[in-house]
Amino acid sequence: MSLTPDSLRSSGAAATPADRILEHLKLHGPQSAAQLGEALSISGEAARQQLVRLGGMSLVQARSRANGVGRPTRVWRLTPSGHARFPDAHGVLAGQLLESARQLFGEAGVERLISARESEARTAYQQALQGCPDLASRVAALAGIRSAEGYMCSWRALDEHTFLLIENHCPICTAARACQGFCRSELALFEAVLGPGVRVRRLEHLQSGGERCTYRISASARPPEGG
Numbered sequence: 001m002s003l004t005p006d007s008l009r010s011s012g013a014a015a016t017p018a019d020r021i022l023e024h025l026k027l028h029g030p031q032s033a034a035q036l037g038e039a040l041s042i043s044g045e046a047a048r049q050q051l052v053r054l055g056g057m058s059l060v061q062a063r064s065r066a067n068g069v070g071r072p073t074r075v076w077r078l079t080p081s082g083h084a085r086f087p088d089a090h091g092v093l094a095g096q097l098l099e100s101a102r103q104l105f106g107e108a109g110v111e112r113l114i115s116a117r118e119s120e121a122r123t124a125y126q127q128a129l130q131g132c133p134d135l136a137s138r139v140a141a142l143a144g145i146r147s148a149e150g151y152m153c154s155w156r157a158l159d160e161h162t163f164l165l166i167e168n169h170c171p172i173c174t175a176a177r178a179c180q181g182f183c184r185s186e187l188a189l190f191e192a193v194l195g196p197g198v199r200v201r202r203l204e205h206l207q208s209g210g211e212r213c214t215y216r217i218s219a220s221a222r223p224p225e226g227g
Contacts, residue, residue, distance in 0.1 A: 029077065031075060032073050062076050086169050118188065129193055146167060151171060203215065
């Protein structure tokens with residue numbers, strides 16, 4: 001099996017059944033062998049065999065999930081090594097540069113670096129979201145931007161004023177581990193570009209052991225001042 005980062009792209013088919021299983025788990029979270037088989041048009045037994053092989057490579061692990069009445073279902077999820085199979089855009093270098101900046105300029109210097117990055121991203125994102133008439137279209141545009149940057153991002157509406165933004169991958173994971181300020185600044189960045197009265201709350205966090213980063217985006221129900 002190839003299991004190379006280049007084969008693990010959300011935009012096209014993976015090279016092998018094992019690659020496809022890893023990609024599907026990355027995008028959709030824990031799955032049973034039967035669910036994977038159905039999604040990938042292979043038998044559940046073929047999926048189970050691939051999962052056992054991937055488990056032997058420490059790329060996936062199984063756990064039991066309660067399934068109402070009856071025996072628990074065995075579901076499979078990526079391990080940290082499995083997540084690491086997906087590209088981390090120059091993450092090691094970025095982490096090393098952050099540590100060098102911390103040693104040279106202290107935490108204040110690192111914070112200035114993060115603020116500068118956030119400011120540049122805000123300008124670029126705001127330009128890309130110009131012309132989006134409502135929050136739904138802005139969330140959709142933001143998901144497209146983040147996917148282009150490698151976050152394997154999707155979104156869905158919960159109701160007219162509430163949305164989920166889901167990032168299945170973090171292409172700067174190593175840098176984010178080295179400096180949590182990157183993750184903190186993203187919340188402020190999203191709120192700034194999605195418009196006034198929008199609140200963004202992180203529900204799930206890759207850096208905290210989650211399957212992905214999930215954000216709840218909601219518009220304020222309060223009327224504008226003077227209304």
